[in-house]
Amino acid sequence: MKDQLTRRRMIQGASVLGATALAAPAIIGRARAESRSLNVWSYDGFITDAFREAFSDQTGIDVNVRLVSDQAEQFNLMAAEKGDFSADIVCVAGHRFYQFIDADFLEPIDMGQLDNWSLVQTEFAKAEWVSRRDRVWGVPVVVVSTGLIYNTEVLDRPTSLSAMFDEANTGTTSYQIQDFFPLVMNYLGYDGTGSSYAGNTDIAQRAVDATRDFLIEHKNKVRRYYDAATEVQQMMLTGDVALAAGSSGPAAQLILEGFPVGFTIPREGGLAYAYGFNIARNAKNMENAYAFLNALLSSPENGAAMVRSTGFNSAMKGVEELLTDAERKVLSLSDEERSHLTWVDVETAAFIFDLVDKAAEEIRAA
Amino acid sequence: MTRLLVSARQFGPYRSAVDTLARLPALRFALIAAIPIGWIAVANLAPLAQMVAISFQDRYPLPPGEPTLWTLNHYAAFFETPHYLAAFIRSFAFATLATLLTLVVMFPIAYYLSKVAPRDRRIRLLLLVIAPFWISEIVRSFAWILMLANRGAVNSALGLLGIPGAPLDLLYNNVSLTIGVLYLTSLYMLLPLYAALEKIDGSLLEAAAGLGASPLKRLWRIVLPLSRDGIVGGCTLVFLLVIGLYAMPQLLGGPDDTLFAATIGYVFSRAGDSWPLGSAFSMILIGVALAYVGLFAVLFRSRKPARPT
Numbered sequence: 001m002k003d004q005l006t007r008r009r010m011i012q013g014a015s016v017l018g019a020t021a022l023a024a025p026a027i028i029g030r031a032r033a034e035s036r037s038l039n040v041w042s043y044d045g046f047i048t049d050a051f052r053e054a055f056s057d058q059t060g061i062d063v064n065v066r067l068v069s070d071q072a073e074q075f076n077l078m079a080a081e082k083g084d085f086s087a088d089i090v091c092v093a094g095h096r097f098y099q100f101i102d103a104d105f106l107e108p109i110d111m112g113q114l115d116n117w118s119l120v121q122t123e124f125a126k127a128e129w130v131s132r133r134d135r136v137w138g139v140p141v142v143v144v145s146t147g148l149i150y151n152t153e154v155l156d157r158p159t160s161l162s163a164m165f166d167e168a169n170t171g172t173t174s175y176q177i178q179d180f181f182p183l184v185m186n187y188l189g190y191d192g193t194g195s196s197y198a199g200n201t202d203i204a205q206r207a208v209d210a211t212r213d214f215l216i217e218h219k220n221k222v223r224r225y226y227d228a229a230t231e232v233q234q235m236m237l238t239g240d241v242a243l244a245a246g247s248s249g250p251a252a253q254l255i256l257e258g259f260p261v262g263f264t265i266p267r268e269g270g271l272a273y274a275y276g277f278n279i280a281r282n283a284k285n286m287e288n289a290y291a292f293l294n295a296l297l298s299s300p301e302n303g304a305a306m307v308r309s310t311g312f313n314s315a316m317k318g319v320e321e322l323l324t325d326a327e328r329k330v331l332s333l334s335d336e337e338r339s340h341l342t343w344v345d346v347e348t349a350a351f352i353f354d355l356v357d358k359a360a361e362e363i364r365a366a
Numbered sequence: 367m368t369r370l371l372v373s374a375r376q377f378g379p380y381r382s383a384v385d386t387l388a389r390l391p392a393l394r395f396a397l398i399a400a401i402p403i404g405w406i407a408v409a410n411l412a413p414l415a416q417m418v419a420i421s422f423q424d425r426y427p428l429p430p431g432e433p434t435l436w437t438l439n440h441y442a443a444f445f446e447t448p449h450y451l452a453a454f455i456r457s458f459a460f461a462t463l464a465t466l467l468t469l470v471v472m473f474p475i476a477y478y479l480s481k482v483a484p485r486d487r488r489i490r491l492l493l494l495v496i497a498p499f500w501i502s503e504i505v506r507s508f509a510w511i512l513m514l515a516n517r518g519a520v521n522s523a524l525g526l527l528g529i530p531g532a533p534l535d536l537l538y539n540n541v542s543l544t545i546g547v548l549y550l551t552s553l554y555m556l557l558p559l560y561a562a563l564e565k566i567d568g569s570l571l572e573a574a575a576g577l578g579a580s581p582l583k584r585l586w587r588i589v590l591p592l593s594r595d596g597i598v599g600g601c602t603l604v605f606l607l608v609i610g611l612y613a614m615p616q617l618l619g620g621p622d623d624t625l626f627a628a629t630i631g632y633v634f635s636r637a638g639d640s641w642p643l644g645s646a647f648s649m650i651l652i653g654v655a656l657a658y659v660g661l662f663a664v665l666f667r668s669r670k671p672a673r674p675t
Contacts, residue, residue, distance in 0.1 A: 072635045079427045079639075099638075171535060222621040224538040238515035240537055357636040364624045364632060365453035 037062045038288040040089040041074055043275065044230070045309035046141065051302055055295050061288045069228045071096040072357070078105045078280070088283040089292065092138060094129030094273040095344040095353065101132055102350070107279040108135035113290045116297035124315045129274060129346045138278035139293050141303075142249075142312035145272045145333065145341055146179055147265040149232065149251040154242040161187045161266045163243060165218045173221045174235055175245035177360040178353065179271075182344075183245060185211045187268045193345040194352025204355055212359040216366045225364060236261055252311030252330045265337040273344040274315055307331065414652075421645035440646035450629060450647070457626040457651075458658065460540075461608040464547045468555045468604050469597065471548060476559035476596075477589070481568070492560070499553050507546055507617040514542050538620040546618040551607055555600040562596025563589070598666050602659050609655045626651055 036059075040047065044067050052063045068074050071093050078085060078100075085105070092100050100106050111117060117125065117139075124130065124140045131137065148158050154172075155163070161183060164173050182192030190207035191197060197204035223241050226232050229250040235241035236254060251263035277296070279289045296302050303316035304323060313331055314320075320328060333341075374380050387394045420426045424435035444450055475495065483491050498506065513519045514536040521533035536542055566589065574584045590597075612627045619625075630651065634644040 070635070075638070076635060076641075082427060083430075219621050223535075224620055227616075234511075237517075238511070238537075239517040239533070240515055354638060357638070357640075361629060361632045361636070362447065362449040364621070365449040365626075365629045 035285070036060050036288070037064060038089065038285050038292055039064045039066070039087050040091075040277075040292070041066045041068050041077075041087045042089075042091045042277075043068060043310070046091060046275070046277075046306060048305045048309050051296070051305060055292065058295070059288075059291055061285075061291060063292065071099075075099065075103070075105075079103070083281065085280040085283065087280050088285045088289045089277050090280055091275055092278045093144075093275050094127075094140075094346055095271075095349040097129045097137070097276075097346055097349075098132065099350040099353075100278070101137055105281055106137050107281050107283060107286075108137055109139070109279065110290075111136060113294075114139075114297070115294045119297045119300065119316050119318070121315055121317050124274060127274070129344075130276065138276035139297065140274045140276040140315035141296070142306060142310055143272065143274045143315055144247045144249060144312050145265065145270055146183065146245065146247050147263060147270040147337070149236065149244045149246045149254075150262050150264070151236060151239075151242040152260040152262045157262055157264050158243065159264070159267055161245075161268045163266075164245060165221055167221075169243055170221050171223050172240075172242040173244060174224050174226055174232055174241040175222070176226055176232075177215070177363055178356055179247070180245040181208075181211060181215075181356045181360065182271055182352070183266075183269065184215060188214060192269070192271070192352075193342065194348040195345040198348045198351065201351075201355075204352060208352075208355040208359050212363055215363050219363070219366070248313070248331070249311035255330045256311070256327065265333060265340040267340060269340050269342055270337075271344050272341045275312075276315075417645045417648055420642050421649050423642050425639045426641045426645075427639070437642075440643045441650065443643060444647060444650055450626075453624055453629045454626045454651070454654075456624075457609055458654075460543075460623075460625065461605050464544065464551065464608045465601050465605045467544065468548055468551050469601060472552050472555040472559060472600070473597075476556050476563055479556075480560050480563040481566070481571075495556060496553060498549075503550060503613060504617070506549065507614050510542060510546050510549070510618060511537060514545075537618070540620070540623055543615055543619040543623050546614050547608055547611065550611075550614060551604040554603040554607055558596040558599035558603065559593065560596075562593040562599075566592045594666060598663055602663065605659055605662075606655060609651065 038061050040063055042065055047063065047065055052065070056062055066087070068077075068091065074090055074092070075096070078087070078090070083104075090100075090105070092106070120140060124143070127140070130140055148161070148163070150158055150163075155169075163169060164175070182194075185192035185207060188211055190211060194204060197207065224231075224235065226235070226244075229247065232241070232244045232246050233250045233254055236244070237259065248263055251261055254261040255263070277293060279286070279293075283289050297316070300314075300316055300318035300322055303314035303319035306312075307314050307319060307323065308327070311331075323331070375384070387397070421440055422436050422438070424437045424439070425432070428434060444454075479488055479491055479495070511518070515521070516533040516535075516537070518537070520536060524532035524534065570588055570592075571584055574588055579587065609625075610627050611625060612631050615623055615625050615628055626647070630644050630647045633640050633647060
């Protein structure tokens, strides 16, 4: 009985299967590391299909994009992966930048491997949300300003944040709590950047608590809190919301598509920050990551495409010349509005956002 | 099949394995139970056990080299913050109300399907009711958004009809959330009810009617007592589903409708070491929800008929 299944054969077969199963993660992991692929976590629109296809055609590297909706989501995913990151490139906002570096999630950029750094606008190339400890930690791609988005058929241009708390706008406003919170702190006379509270948690906590209580008191003005930019666009289109606090990108997209929407920076101030692409610590496809960043910085056309798909201003030189008059008009702010913008203080951002995150949960729960 | 089994007995290892199993019923039971028990242990209990452990840790994930410190602070935070307690109570009140509403709406439908509809059409009608559940919860939520938005189908129809006050605020409040939840949970109520009602002997109802019992009396004295197991089962399923709802309240609810499950989600998604707090909140929710449902089951379980003395 040549083909009879003996106990010895069965044990041998089982051993081979077991060994293969145990070795599988290592084999797959190595294959992934040596693959012609690149894993990127990014916001919607930051990597256009055209760029991704052109990059794959030229380099043979497939770009796998996992869309993320906020910084905390990325941070927690990376924390869960405990250093063995599945992403090669992540998309970090300036105001969360130090949090990611201090958690040891990012790899400093080896400037020797980056060919076209000179294409980054000079003021951003040296910004404090790009470099830390004398190292560069990412490539800035878009610049965001936060202010008020409004339906021009329902409201005149609001000049003050007080419109968000006006009884006339009851049940018609919307905001992303964490992004709106610093603006409301400024509105109430506190320091939304948190820079003046550095090292003094008690005073910062009192300011955050007072702002939290104010927002709870005015909860009846809110139709819905949103998380992703697309949600505020959707609520504007369905007519459920007439006034929202938000960033310039979603508003610009709606305006360019012909919807009756405006964007303004209120006199109490708006915040500006940038998003960048950063390489994850010990990225499995390090070479591919540099190839991607070099390709991105190879032409201002890539920056212009990103502006069109996100509605945000570009951090690259030469992009403005490539935009149409209509696009330039929508993306530009008046001198007065520009004077109301302040850059997020990256040194204290993590400190103040820790307090704001908790307050945001309480506002939702209240 | 028999021939295959007979041929299989030619092989020594198979024969001895079968003989051993035939001799030892405990081993037989252990082998059969191993797969489901293993699955429950790995897929359900292991993550819960890990979450219990995390809920007592001072920080998680821990930076490399730092020792684990154990604490009850995260459980205390729940009782110290009134806003969390408010969302918790709101969740239980909403889940109870949604469960009762689902029962009231689905009972007549289950009764119709099991007792009134012609027997040859029951499966087709049941499939008709089940059909929307082949689509995901998210897609169905977006369908409701399109229906209930200010420029949605319902408000457009109200506008065309000249209803004063249109558009009405139908979306992002407890009206839209209740409609969405009712739609989501109806199947979980329907199936246990249908199974219980179908078992009721039709001759009991006929006899009661023959003896002059009104329809209401037949419902109260025969149908409801005999379908109690289905009611308890359906209510338990729906309640536990609603108390843990996350996506639908996010999509259809308003600022005053945040349920505790969403609060837990926000805690977990906070950048930093907030996992212990989220885990502690999860344990509190699971513990209290199970106790609540357990109490309900004890109060409403079928009572065995008393033995004749």
